[in-house]
Amino acid sequence: MIEPADVVIVGGGPAGSATGGAIAGGGRKVVVFERGHYDTPRVGETLGAEIAPLLIELGAAAQFVPFLNTQTSFTLIRSVFGSLEPQERSSIVHPLGSGWHVDRVLFDKTLAAWAVSMGASVRTGVGRCVVSKQSAGYLVSPEQGEPVLGRFLVDATGRGAHVVTSLGVARWLSFDRQVAIVGLFRTADPVPVVGAELLLEAVEEGFWYSAPQPDGSLIVVMVTDSDLLVTFGKNKTARFETALRKTEQTKDRVSNIPMVEPPRVYRSDSGLAFPTAGPDWCTIGDAAMGTDPLGGNGVARALRGAIELNKGLDNPQEKPDYLSRFGNYLDQRAAYYGMETRWPDAPFWARRRMVDETQTPIDWRMVPLTLLPPSKWGWAGEPPPHVEAWLSSDAIQMIHRELKKHGTAYAYELLSTIQETMPLEHRRLLVGLQNLVEKRVLIERVSENR
Known part of the structure; x- marks a missing residue:
């Protein structure tokens, strides 16, 4: 039997759950399909201070107070970017205060629970969903569970916007070949959280960032391009370890801490769905627009997008202009990467820096x-x-x-x-x-x- 719904959302990450909860809170019947059970590692473990006001505007702040109280706040960012000498910046000067190093699995699970409390049906462990266009809307047929026919479809599947691209109503436009390779380090005893700082270090082939996690582990991430990553070795572990040895600050940070599992590689390309929305469908979160870690927090963008979508569902003229936002992001990215001048001809940096022959930024x-x-x-x-x-x-x-x-x-x-x-x-x-x-x-x- 096919169940009817006002809105069907494929993807139960922050974008999908936030959207589902916001729309369900307005009285519509919403079904969110989540492929897994919120029990596998997820990227995006460091959240900026802008998360707090977004949770308040979304109406989910009360649900998250107990969660955030168990997470690790950070007030210090140490950066080796554009200079050989580390630079320190305190979030004390940020008007919104400190950010958090969080357990992303628990964060996503908490947001899904909030969506349920708002009236959304969040269905986990559904596996792959097949979506087809029907005269009355969109039929979502999961591998596990009953199909649902929704009048409005939201693609919250992340980069690639797999639902709307498979339907042929949009294309995913990738603007680079960026990936992130992630290592998890942990001692037998919890890692001492000294200052709970976020460390950012630029290298010739990209940049690294690392941060302590609430469970005492240390997450270490290299952001580079896929064609550069493969030059470091025959497999993910060899590539990660070889690249790590070329760092200074990052390798010192993990020198006495073992890596506890093989590194994981995630796509991290800058791109967007085109178009991002139609009369009876839309994309949200990274499925609408993806940026690299230096271009803003993806979780914050997901929450902001959910708030905007809820407001614009009955007012199409209020839908965000992602093309303009993406153009602005490209300009901001060029300006930020332009600060790093140590490797002007290295492919990673050359691909991102809009400069002339004298390394002067170009508008x-x-x-x-x-x-x-x-x-x-x-x-x-x-x-x-x-x-x-x-x-x-x-x-x-x-x-x-x-x-x-x-x-x-x-x-x-x-x-x-x-x-x-x-x-x-x-x-x-x-x-x-x-x-x-x-x-x-x-x-x-x-x-x-x-």
Whole structure:
């Protein structure tokens, strides 16, 4: 028997549970499908101070007071980023106070319990869900449990937005190839939490961050690109250990602490669903827009998105403009990564820093446009990593395929091509094309093929 619902949500992480609870609190029938049982490791263990006011606005603060009282608050961030010398910043100067190192499994479980208390039905252990479009809405058929037909569908499956992309109503646009490899360290006795600091350390191939967890363990994460990670060894453990040996502060922090399980690798690409919403469906959390750890806290973004979706469910004009937000994020990312100048030609940093030959930051809004309309362009050679600061690798590959097929193309034709995978401001993309010309990836050609 098929059960009816007003809203069906696939994914029971922070975005799915927060959305389910918020909407159910307004009187709608909501069903949330969670693949597992909240008993496997989850990433995102450090939450910023902005979490507290978001929980208050969501209406979940009371549920989380006992939880947060058992977690580890932190007031100090030690950073080796843009300098050889560690810099310390206290959250005492932050208007919202300290953040928390949390047990993410317990955090997600607590948020799901809050959603249930608000009237949502959270179904765990359902396995993979198959979603199909019906005349009356969307039919969600889980591996375990009964199917539900919802009038409105929310994809909360994380990066890749697997539900809406499988339905063919949206595409996932990835702007980089970033991954995170995570190691867990623990002694027989709990690790002393000295200052409970968050440590951030930049290296040639990316950056590391580490933080103590409430159970006394220490989580250690390297963020890099997938093609760089594989150069460190034949398997995940070898890659993690080899990369760790190249650090200074991080390896000292874990020097007397054993790693208790093999490292785990997670996707951490910056990207978004396009479009992010339709008349009777939407994406939320990382399924709508994913950023790297330096681009903001994904859990906070999930809670904020749930609040916005609940307000905009009956007012479509209030739905967030994720394209504008993503463009702003790319600018913020370039500015932050531009602070690290020690490895200007290293692929990881070159792919993220919008700078000129003197390492001076460039604002794409101020760059003169020099591509002449009558000119035709051909492919000249392998693109250096620097061009990916302006155009995604997918966009560059699309240009390559287009020129390999036709020989030459006008700038406006190339612009139309890359807009399929980078639907951002025209000027931003034109500056990216100019960068390909400056790097001699594209050269002006005369061709009769087109």
